[in-house]
Amino acid sequence: MTSQLLASELANLIQESKRKHNDLRQAAEKSLEELKSIRASSEAQISDELSQRPNFVNPFIIACGTKNVKFTGIAIVCLQRLIIARALPRSRLSQVLEALQQATSAGLDVQLKILQALPSLLSNYASDVKGELLVTALNVCFILQSSKNAIVNNTSAATLQQLVVSVFDKVVVEDKSATDSSPVGEVPVQDGTLPLRAAAMDAWRLFNDICLLTEGQRPEYLRFSGLPQTFGLELIESVLTNHAAIFSGHPEQADILRTRVMPFIISALRGKPNFATSVRLVRILYTLLRRHLSILPDESGEALEILTHLLDMDTTLWKRALCMEVFRGVFADHALLRRIFMIYDAEDGRKDIIKNLTATFVRVSTEKPVVIGLGHQSTIPVADPYAGMGSSTDQAMLEASGVTGIISGGVSSDGHNTGISTQWSTMRVPCIDQLDKTDPPSIPESYIYSLTLACITSLSEGLAKFILPLTVPSDGRRKRSPKQEAGRDSPAPQAELDAGDKSLERASSFKRNPVPVNPLTLENHPLHAEVKICAAFIDECWPAILATCSTFLFAALDSEYYHGLVRAFQKFTHVAGLLQLTTPRDAFLTTLGKAAVPPNVLTACLNSGLNRQPVTPLETPSGIFSNARGLLSVENLVSPTVAAEKPRQVSIDPSAATLNTRNLLCLRALLNLGIALGPTLSSSWNIVLETLQQADFVLFSSGKTAGKTPLAAKGPDAHAEQEANALLANFGTEIRAVETAASRLFESTVDFPNQAFVEVVGGVCGLLAKHAEPQSEPNSRPQSPPSANQLKTPSISHKRVMSVSSTAVNGPNQEDQFALAKLGDLASINIERLLIYAPDISGWTPLISELIIALSSTLNTGPVRARAAETLVRILLETAAAVAAQPEEPRGEIQKRLLEAFRDSLLPLQTPNRDISVTSHAVDVDIHRIILEGLKSLLENCGETLVCGWEMTFQIIDTIFVDKTFASDAKQDASSPQRSVLLTRSVKLIRPSFASLQLICSDFLPSLPNACFLNLVDTLYKFCTQDDELNVALTTVTFFWAISDFLSGKGRSMSITEEMIQEPGDDALKKLASEPSHKGSGAALWMLLLLRLASVATDQRLELRNSAIQTLMRIMSAYGDSLSPEAWSICMKSVIFRLLSSIDNELQAVSVPSAKGTGQDEWKDTAIVVIGGVSSLFASYLGVLTAHSSFPEIWKDLLGHLRTLLGFKVLDINAAAYGAVRDILHRCAEKDKPQVGKESLDLAWDLWSQGIPVAKDGKDDKSSDNQKCLLVWVEALLELYGLIQKDFRVERVRRMLTLLRDAMQHATPGAYASDIEYVTPLQGKILEVFRMVRTGLHGVPSAMITQVAEFVSLAFTQEDAAKAAAEKRTYVAMSKESMTILQNLIIKNSGEKDIYETESFATALSALAKPVILKYQFKIVTRSAYPWREATKCSLAVLEATLPQIRKLGDDLPRSTIQNMWEIIISIANGIISADLSGTTTNILDDQDFDISSFHKLRQLIIPSLGQEVILDSTRKSYAEGLFRTSIIHAPAPAEASIIYGNGNASELSSLYKTRLGRTIDPIPTKRTLMSQVCLEELFSLVQVQPSPEAQNHELFVRLAKTAAPYLILRCALTIRSYVADQPLRGRMPQPLSQRKELNKVLKSLVELKSEPEAIPDMTNVDSETRKHLLRLYPLLVAAVQVAGTCGDDKVLKLVGEALDVVGGELGV
Secondary structure, eight states: OHHHHHHHHHHHHHHHTSSSOHHHHHHHHHHHHHHHHOOOOSHHHHHHHHHTOGGGGHHHHHHHHTTOHHHHHHHHHHHHHHHHTTOSOGGGHHHHHHHHHHGGGSOHHHHHHHHHHHHHHHHHTTTTSOTHHHHHHHHHHHHHHTOSSHHHHHHHHHHHHHHHHHHHHHHHHHHHOSSOOOOOEEEEETTEEEEEOHHHHHHHHHHHHHHHHHHTOOOSSOSOOOOOHHHHHHHHHHHHHHOHHHHHHOHHHHHHIIIIIHHHHHHHHHSOOOHHHHHHHHHHHHHHHHHHTTTOHHHHHHHHHHHHHHTSTTSOHHHHHHHHHHHHHHHHOHHHHHHHIIIIITSTTSOOHHHHHHHHHHHHHHSOHHHHTOOSSOBBOBOOTTSSOHHHHHHHHHHHOSSOOOOOOOOOOSSSOBSBOTTTSOOSSOGGGOTTOSSOOOOOTTHHHHHHHHHHHHHHHHHHHHHGGGGOOSHHHHTTHHHHHHTTTOHHHHHHHHHHTHHHHHHHHTTSOOOOOOGGGOTTSTTHHHHHHHHHHHHHHHHHHHHHHHHHHTSBBOHHHHHHHHHHHHHHHHHHHHTTOHHHHHHHHHHHHHHHSOHHHHHHHHHHHTTSOOOOOOSSGGGTTSOTTOTTOGGGGGOHHHHHTOOOOOOOOTTTSOOOHHHHHHHHHHHHHHHHHHHHHGGGHHHHHHHHHHHHHHHHHHTSOOOOOOBSSSSOOHHHHHHHHHHHHHHHHHHHHHHHHHHTTOOGGGGSOHHHHHHHHHHHHHTTTSOOOOOOOOSSOOOOOTTSOOOOOOSSOHHHHHOOOOOTTHHHHHHHHHHHHHHHHHHHHTHHHHHHSOHHHHTHHHHHHHHHHHHHOTTSOHHHHHHHHHHHHHHHHHHHHHHTTSOHHHHHHHHHHHHHHHHHHHTGGGOTTOOOOHHHHHHHHHHHHHHHHHHHHHHHHHGGGOOSOHHHHHHHHGGGEEEEEEOOOTTSOTTSOOEEEEEESOGGGHHHHHHHHHHHHHHOGGGSOGGGHHHHHHHHHHHHHOSSOHHHHHHHHHHHHHHHHHHHHHOSSBOOOGGGGOSSTTHHHHHHHTOTTSTTHHHHHHHHHHHHHHHHTTOSOHHHHHHHHHHHHHHHHHTGGGBOHHHHHHHIIIIIHHHHHHHHHHHHHHHSGGGTTSSHHHHHHHHHHHHHHHHHHHHHTHHHHHTSTTHHHHHHHHHHHHHHHHTTOOHHHHHHHHHHHHHHHHHHTSTTOOOOOHHHHHHHHHHHTTOOOOOTTOOOSTTSOOHHHHHHHHHHHHHHHHHHGGGOOHHHHHHHHHHHHHHHHHOOOOTTOOTTTSOOHHHHHHHHHHHHSOOOSTTHHHHHHHHHHHHHHHTTSOSOHHHHHHTTOOOHHHHHHHHHHHHHHHHHTTTOTHHHHTTHHHHHHHHHHHHHHHGGGOOOOOSSSOHHHHHHHHHHHHHHHHHHHHHHHGGGSOHHHHHHHHHHHHHHHHHHHOOOOTTOOSOHHHHHHHHHHHHHHHHHHHTTGGGOTTSOHHHHHHHHHHHHHHHOOBOOOHHHHHHHSSOOOGGGGGGGGSOOOOOOSOOOBOSOHHHHHHHHHHHHHHHBOOSSOOHHHHHHHHHHHHHHHHHHHHHHHHHHHHHHHHHHHHTTSOOOHHHHHHHHHHHHHHHHOOBOTTTSOOOTTOOOSSOHHHHHTHHHHHHHHHHHHHHTOHHHHHHHHHHHHHHHHHHTO
16 A cells, blocks of 8 residues: 555656656656565565665655645655655654655645654654654644644644653653663753753653743743643643653652742742633642652642632632632542641641641631521522522432431522532532633532532541551451441441341351451551551541531531531541540530430420320330330331331420431431440440430430421422422431441340340340339430530430330330330340350240240230231341351251241131131231241241251241131032132232242252152142232242253153053042152152143133143143153143143133123133144144054044134134144154154044134124134145145045135235235235145146136226225235236146136136236226236236147137137237226336237237137127227227227228318327237238238138228228318318328338238229229229329328329229
């Protein structure tokens, strides 16, 4: 490509420079010669050769110097190609660069080519382009960068940036190279001078000059000035970003940063730069801070001070935003933040950068309280109602809605948004990234505060990520830290995560030291110094951070910002606690407590409690979140009953004493801190527990009601209102999340000895029967450390206020709920204790016994019983999970103990005649459901490790079923057994029970003992037959497949024998299946499974039975390969045919008139499913079936069932039945076809030929579309015929044809089908049958031809074609297809005498003649070939093949048959030449050409055979008359119309001699003029005497001439007479052209014609042989002479004169 391009361009250069620039031409010629002299073939070799020829580039350099646009363009293209191909001589680089510089003044294309070449030049010649060459290359870019063209300017800027980066890339390569190249110079640095190598020198010079240009100074090395400051800053940033390592490793570059970049940035920031410059300055400063803080400590500190100073509220908003965005980045990089603190704040004598910055945050956060909506409690932000942000606010608030809360409105404002929201407090593109803007963008007023929050959040995140991993003492705990961080985006997921990790937390704390490691004590850790920096940071900055967070805690924040603030608060406190910095930790805990339970809310609750119904006392501090209401109980997550049955209480004003969701969010954060820092809290536990007690008291007092949450400002804001309403809905969710965290505070009992623990269990159990007296507590609330802010609450004992005697209603409920919650907590915490020690020693027995008594006792309330059941389930599940990893023997014992507990808990509920009320029964059902769900959870978690107790599992699952026995019907015999019906205890229990069964079938079949599979099948059958839950029954059906799959996988084959089914029913199978050791146990179980499925397949529910059928078929199909022929035979008889019989009976039952509306359609659908499945089985395993001796009987039974189903005359069933026959027979027709006997195939024929499948009512209208059914029926015939064609006798063919014809006529038109262009699928299949049938048998061809001929004529025998087209029943496409078939049939059997004798051939011709004769009169328009054309082609092909055979048969055929055939042939001929053109818009000329060609072919076939004596004269006359009438070109006068369209006899000739009245109008010629002329010529040809004819043929021609002669004379007379009558009226006016041509043609032909002597009778006294036609026309000729002479028509006069001369010759004149 390079050589070709260069050669071409050099040739162009030579051509262009011929007249001028002789030196350029000579140089180009020399270079072209050099190029041609190169013998290398590859591109690399050519490039290498060219690089060795320094003179090769001469013409290009010269061309660039000419300033000629064409020369420069050619030169730049070539130079670019040489640079890319590395073919540029290195010695000429300087001149090439100068040439490029000279070419910069050229046009746009040249400039862009130069810019494209420069990066390749620096890349391919990196070692050469240095020093001055590099300066030149950069100068080219600088020149183009100053272009006024935007394209060139932007492209050059990008190229220049790329070149600058590439210069520094060379430095990286140079630094990595092993060779130590000598320095090329020295540069000044801070401590003197520094020698540099070439690449480093170039980079230093370039970067220094860029800095100078950016400062507005002159460069030292670059030969360019006037670089835009913004672009210079972008170049500096690009270099700093792409090659940060160079500045760290090269002192000279660092010196530039120190002496030029940083001073310039600092001075610029102190000034008043515009927005564009400021953005770039700040970006560079941020990059330097992140990457080069260590080499610029003083400068960076000064810059940070300036940024902090710029946060002054008097400065412009966009500058403050830029500063805050930098600080956001700094705080997001915690390592950078630590370095800044270590360099400045931690060093004596330096300014406190971070401390001052955090102090600035405090001032910033409070400078505009109206903007942030600061109040005494957190509120929801409110949008400015006049800002027109309604719809966007709506969407944003919906997206940000979550766990939020509002207590009171703090500040109202008009004209601006109030609060901080992601909707209006953020910018889609930060200011620091808006490089394309010259003016500052619109910045939200609250944007600064959102950035402040982001800094606080990033600070806490960074501290947590750094400190928390250091506190994990083991690998187990180290794995938990990422999980804790995973929920950092939302507190709600964090609660769920905490709950999910509960078992891990407790297990890790059992018999271990739960105290987290203080990172400050890890003195040998490599990060110890960093930890100390973090501790110093917290110690120095916590007051400012706390003040900032406190401000925002009581501002108007949306959900996202509030959640982030609480997370940051929590993590900062967590880190302070881990570092055991008690003062900041306690201060933050206290503030968080105030946010969780505001003092005014607590005071309102205390005041309202004095005047309302006394509440239930709480026994111990650990019970505050498990009170009677269950307000904060973790078990509420699974017990809706508890909340549903909440006792009544005295109403209070909820707005005065309620907590909102944000209070609970803070409370949860406080609880999480208590969980994480518990071992280190010491006396600070008072803060957590006191807040927890207050929260429980407030919630209990308010009845778990959230008060109305006001907005941050007044005014209409639908979105804020919507979020406030969402808070009410989420209140209960947040309570449960808080309880999840609260329950983890009580894990301290894990370190108790066994005896003490048993006593604890006994004491809690005693609470269920006897309520303890209230206990007194200390009088004062625990105080915070002196250094922390105090919670301003009343100095009144929390316990004393709540220690009031309880009411009879609330007492037991509250006490029992508390006791049950504590039992569950204790068991969960001490789960390992319960596993290790015996039940009596560990406390297992009393604990479980008390729970069972509590859940079954009807004396307890519903919530208490539900709590007992849930507690029991939770204990059992946790125990099962904990024991899963133990060895099999102890694990089996414990698992058995667990399942016994499940079973025993249900025994009291199943007691017969249990005396319960309706309410108690509902609670019983709920308890039952809880236990069943517990079993499901047990299987989910531990099913794969369950080694004992599977029998009890099925017993528990079956507890939902009850066998009810009913007395026999009175109408039945008294001795009949009682009827047993399977019922369910409650619909609510089905799904919980089924879930366990579902798990077993899907996951744990391999774990089941063999003896349990029979139980499994029986249980599955029970679920299938229950009537309460259809979806469960449907799902159960699918498990039969899973079991079958499992059973089949255990053994390679199923040994099913006749002995298994000898006994009635399935007793033998059950007995065998219950013996796992027996070798036939698996097969018996599999057969039982199939029989159960077959029973389900007759269920009254459509979906269920269809699913069962499909599953049954799928099972047998999937595992049929493992069945022996005997097994298949048994399965067919015992399962499939039994199923078919059941379907037959059900269809019969619903088919009677009295059964209307009882699901007839559904049973029809089921029958279709069954038939489809059976056919699939037969087709797939036909080979196996035929291998057994019983196959003929099976086949007969199958067809018998199908015949029965066909008897219902349901179209869909019929289609399915014949589809089954088709599929099975198709399998027989394959290469490896099974041997199916002739008798079996005869049975199939009998089934098919019993009649066409039609609906029972016999209707063929649109209401019953039988197309599909008939189509399948015909397809079955195709398959059957392929198997029995050798035995297909004529009688069968005729029966088949009759049925196919009836099917065609009975077929209903499809809903979306049209048979005009394409045949319908049914028609296509029927025609396929006709193509396939063998015609070798005598009588078959004639029958086939007759039937196909009928198909051909179907489209043309309908009375109203348009109506047929509207009804989509036109048969047009089928008729056309049938023509081809008919043609092939006739041609193939043209020698068969039978087709002529039986009139089949005549019928076929007649069918083909109809479309030919109709032609344009057939109103149905087709886009493809017209039917009459196809019929014409077919007719010609047929006649070509049959006419010779007809002549050969001769006298063997009856005369009437021959005469009939010739009449039809002549009708075809007349149809070809004629056409009714009225109303047609088709291509008449094209059709005319087709008809002329067809007529010529037909004439060759029938002339002179048409003159045979056997053919009737009327037939020949019809032919001649047709020619005569078609030959009329012009419409005749009225006087002549009767002659033309009359009888046409020769007697009418005399009337032509009388002159008619003339006409002055010019008749329009026919549109088929050529066809008229052809017919006229044919008339002349027929009368023409034949030269030396044979005797036989002579007679034929004579007969034809005699028939045609009168019509010819009449035709010529009409033309001459018209001339004689009309021309005198025209005078000298010429005759119309078409008439003139016709007259000339007639006169010339008359003169030339030598007629057959015998064709025209002799005239009296005139003796003539071949000119009699002229004698007959003599009077008209004489008249024509007179007219022509009078009118001066010389040409006509001459022609008529010639005719008269001939007459005279005949007369002897």
